[in-house]
Amino acid sequence: MIPTMHDVARVAGVSIKTVSNVINDFPHVRPSTRMRVLSAIEQLGYRPNLSARGLRSGRTGVIGLAVPELRQNYFAELADSIIRAAEKHDLGVLVEQTSGDRDREIAVVTGAGRLRLTDGLLFSPERLGQDDRHLLRPTFPFVLLGERIFGGPTDHVTMHNVSSAKAAVEHLLGIGRRRIALIGAHPDQREEVRPADLRLRGYKAALEAAAIPVDPQLIRAVAPWHRENGAEAMRDLIAAGIPFDGLFALNDTLALGALRALGEAGWRVPDDVAVIGFDDIDEARFSVPSLSSVDPGRDEIAETAVELLVERINERDDERLPPLLVKSEFRIVARESTGFGRSS
Amino acid sequence: MIPTMHDVARVAGVSIKTVSNVINDFPHVRPSTRMRVLSAIEQLGYRPNLSARGLRSGRTGVIGLAVPELRQNYFAELADSIIRAAEKHDLGVLVEQTSGDRDREIAVVTGAGRLRLTDGLLFSPERLGQDDRHLLRPTFPFVLLGERIFGGPTDHVTMHNVSSAKAAVEHLLGIGRRRIALIGAHPDQREEVRPADLRLRGYKAALEAAAIPVDPQLIRAVAPWHRENGAEAMRDLIAAGIPFDGLFALNDTLALGALRALGEAGWRVPDDVAVIGFDDIDEARFSVPSLSSVDPGRDEIAETAVELLVERINERDDERLPPLLVKSEFRIVARESTGFGRSS
DNA sequence: GTGAAAGCGCTAACAT
DNA sequence: ATGTTAGCGCTTTCAC
Numbered sequence: 167m168i169p170t171m172h173d174v175a176r177v178a179g180v181s182i183k184t185v186s187n188v189i190n191d192f193p194h195v196r197p198s199t200r201m202r203v204l205s206a207i208e209q210l211g212y213r214p215n216l217s218a219r220g221l222r223s224g225r226t227g228v229i230g231l232a233v234p235e236l237r238q239n240y241f242a243e244l245a246d247s248i249i250r251a252a253e254k255h256d257l258g259v260l261v262e263q264t265s266g267d268r269d270r271e272i273a274v275v276t277g278a279g280r281l282r283l284t285d286g287l288l289f290s291p292e293r294l295g296q297d298d299r300h301l302l303r304p305t306f307p308f309v310l311l312g313e314r315i316f317g318g319p320t321d322h323v324t325m326h327n328v329s330s331a332k333a334a335v336e337h338l339l340g341i342g343r344r345r346i347a348l349i350g351a352h353p354d355q356r357e358e359v360r361p362a363d364l365r366l367r368g369y370k371a372a373l374e375a376a377a378i379p380v381d382p383q384l385i386r387a388v389a390p391w392h393r394e395n396g397a398e399a400m401r402d403l404i405a406a407g408i409p410f411d412g413l414f415a416l417n418d419t420l421a422l423g424a425l426r427a428l429g430e431a432g433w434r435v436p437d438d439v440a441v442i443g444f445d446d447i448d449e450a451r452f453s454v455p456s457l458s459s460v461d462p463g464r465d466e467i468a469e470t471a472v473e474l475l476v477e478r479i480n481e482r483d484d485e486r487l488p489p490l491l492v493k494s495e496f497r498i499v500a501r502e503s504t505g506f507g508r509s510s
Numbered sequence: 511m512i513p514t515m516h517d518v519a520r521v522a523g524v525s526i527k528t529v530s531n532v533i534n535d536f537p538h539v540r541p542s543t544r545m546r547v548l549s550a551i552e553q554l555g556y557r558p559n560l561s562a563r564g565l566r567s568g569r570t571g572v573i574g575l576a577v578p579e580l581r582q583n584y585f586a587e588l589a590d591s592i593i594r595a596a597e598k599h600d601l602g603v604l605v606e607q608t609s610g611d612r613d614r615e616i617a618v619v620t621g622a623g624r625l626r627l628t629d630g631l632l633f634s635p636e637r638l639g640q641d642d643r644h645l646l647r648p649t650f651p652f653v654l655l656g657e658r659i660f661g662g663p664t665d666h667v668t669m670h671n672v673s674s675a676k677a678a679v680e681h682l683l684g685i686g687r688r689r690i691a692l693i694g695a696h697p698d699q700r701e702e703v704r705p706a707d708l709r710l711r712g713y714k715a716a717l718e719a720a721a722i723p724v725d726p727q728l729i730r731a732v733a734p735w736h737r738e739n740g741a742e743a744m745r746d747l748i749a750a751g752i753p754f755d756g757l758f759a760l761n762d763t764l765a766l767g768a769l770r771a772l773g774e775a776g777w778r779v780p781d782d783v784a785v786i787g788f789d790d791i792d793e794a795r796f797s798v799p800s801l802s803s804v805d806p807g808r809d810e811i812a813e814t815a816v817e818l819l820v821e822r823i824n825e826r827d828d829e830r831l832p833p834l835l836v837k838s839e840f841r842i843v844a845r846e847s848t849g850f851g852r853s854s
Numbered sequence: 855g856t857g858a859a860a861g862c863g864c865t866a867a868c869a870t
Numbered sequence: 871a872t873g874t875t876a877g878c879g880c881t882t883t884c885a886c
Contacts, residue, residue: 214626216626239586558880
């Protein structure tokens with residue numbers, strides 16, 4: 167049988183309370199008693215039952231992370247960072263994939279599904295949007311990630327989409343490019359608050375500031391942001407015969423697909439076209455040529471999100487703070503695809 | 511307050527047992543009673559407390575997955591597949607990263623740490639090896655992944671390393687390559703049971719079968735299998751001036767790094783050097799040129815591993831079956847880097 | 855077909 | 871500084 171606290175108490179010749187005190191580092195325990203308990207624990211191979219502890223304390227020590235899918239590099243790296251950040255708070259992370267399924271995203275935010283064993287939830291939506299804001303009810307500790315929903319009733323950690331996209335385009339302008347294409351716009355072309363729309367807005371703002379007219383032919387809609395779609399959009403653009411000397415891809419995956427299509431077509435990067443992506447995934451450093459990108463501050467996002475969640479978990483109901491919006495710092499990472507050296 | 515079963519029972523005008531019966535789809539409940547209970551649940555927004563259920567039943571409905579780190583593509587894709595496979599069994603997945611830290615791997619296999627809230631563990635070691643076999647004590651449901659430890663006392667799901675590596679080299683031989691380099695051998699060059707050693711053995715076997723002598727100069731040690739190290743090994747090999755016309759990289763990440771180094775040096779792939787990797791990560795389809803690889807059957811590994819774990823979880827102590835070793839089917843995926851078309 | 859009650863292993867009053 | 875005890879919310883005999 168698996169030993170319980172009672173067994174430990176019996177072996178150590180103390181009460182169960184003392185065992186609990188030792189385990190939870192309660193201060194007032196005589197060193198000799200502590201030693202006896204510790205050796206009993208060792209001897210029996212005792213491990214606290216976390217379900218019992220969870221039942222009693224109302225805490226499981228686990229938080230949930232819901233992302234579209236881990237095979238997308240960005241989310242794998244985000245999950246990696248979040249798991250590391252959670253470790254510092256001694257929290258485990260239960261990872262749920264919503265797989266681009268709206269109903270699953272709804273199930274997740276409404277607290278259904280497997281994630282109920284958790285103390286709180288980090289959620290990165292891919293289908294829910296601004297109109298679904300009302301679904302986010304702060305009935306449990308919850309931190310929103312990403313840039314599809316703004317102004318909701320929960321904490322939110324995101325990036326400076328508009329200004330960092332603007333900076334990316336300014337980077338291309340800075341190396342003399344004037345005909346800058348964009349791939350990854352949202353197919354419906356509405357101006358909403360989605361990453362695609364915000365980054366497109368940054369693109370337009372940069373061109374406008376440089377007094378360069380926006381050419382709609384250079385703006386290509388792509389969804390979803392998969393590599394093959396990036397390649398396809400690039401092939402279309404090339405086939406259309408519209409001249410361009412710069413490319414802003416709304417994420418790195420698209421950019422890598424585009425790089426491939428440019429390579430196939432015999433275009434040289436950055437000589438013929440300078441390319442910049444967005445996200446700064448690990449892979450950007452190792453493509454041929456290496457890919458310039460926008461580092462949106464993923465580690466910072468992860469740490470901030472976990473910290474906010476922990477605060478919400480520890481918050482008492484009668485002292486609840488208003489929802490917080492945090493935007494991480496970004497930076498432009500210049501690599502070969504915009505004519506810079508091999509350094510990362 | 512969060513409603514409990516008692517509240518539901520009160521509202522529905524039944525006993526707590528009946529509520530439990532309804533929730534657990536117990537057959538003998540009168541339809542009218544069931545309806546009353548269901549609407550009470552709806553009305554109160556009742557959700558079962560999983561900690562209580564876990565305490566009572568001894569099951570949490572969560573399994574642990576311990577991998578080195580998710581930012582490595584292979585593990586992100588493995589985690590993705592495993593989470594999907596676990597879903598089918600209605601299990602959540604708590605993901606732990608061991609970060610290439612031996613002590614953390616030991617903590618994980620001995621059942622310490624955060625993973626105690628789980629019903630069982632899937633473990634993919636990166637540091638523990640054959641000599642640590644004794645640490646794997648089947649005191650809880652456990653399935654080993656990967657190819658660093660064989661003959662242990664637990665179930666094990668792995669791939670056909672030797673024969674699939676042999677097939678990869680045969681693929682290169684089949685397109686007429688005779689001077690085939692290998693990158694990713696283990697630096698200590700001992701013949702152990704590690705992926706590097708097993709795949710190296712497959713390489714040698716293929717050459718031997720083709721009556722081609724093994725040239726030690728063509729075998730490059732690399733550790734760890736990171737992209738930059740693959741690039742570096744390739745640069746070294748090129749700098750050494752040893753002629754070669756084929757390359758077998760022991761995983762895709764190395765191969766992609768090598769591809770980059772070949773590109774830098776102005777070598778054409780596959781014309782000058784045909785390249786094949788191992789793992790068939792998503793990225794292999796989209797590199798320039800696309801990368802031929804060995805698909806080790808990752809989805810199959812994930813599904814088999816979860817199934818074995820579920821069986822172990824459901825197994826009674828007095829009917830325990832001997833440990834099982836399962837090897838997934840592999841296949842060679844020929845792409846541009848070995849002269850084949852753009853199809854995946 | 856439904857109810858009453860015990861108890862899973864732990865924590866936290868409260869008592870000593 | 872340590873012991874006693876009452877639950878946390880659920881499942882599960884065992885009655886009826």
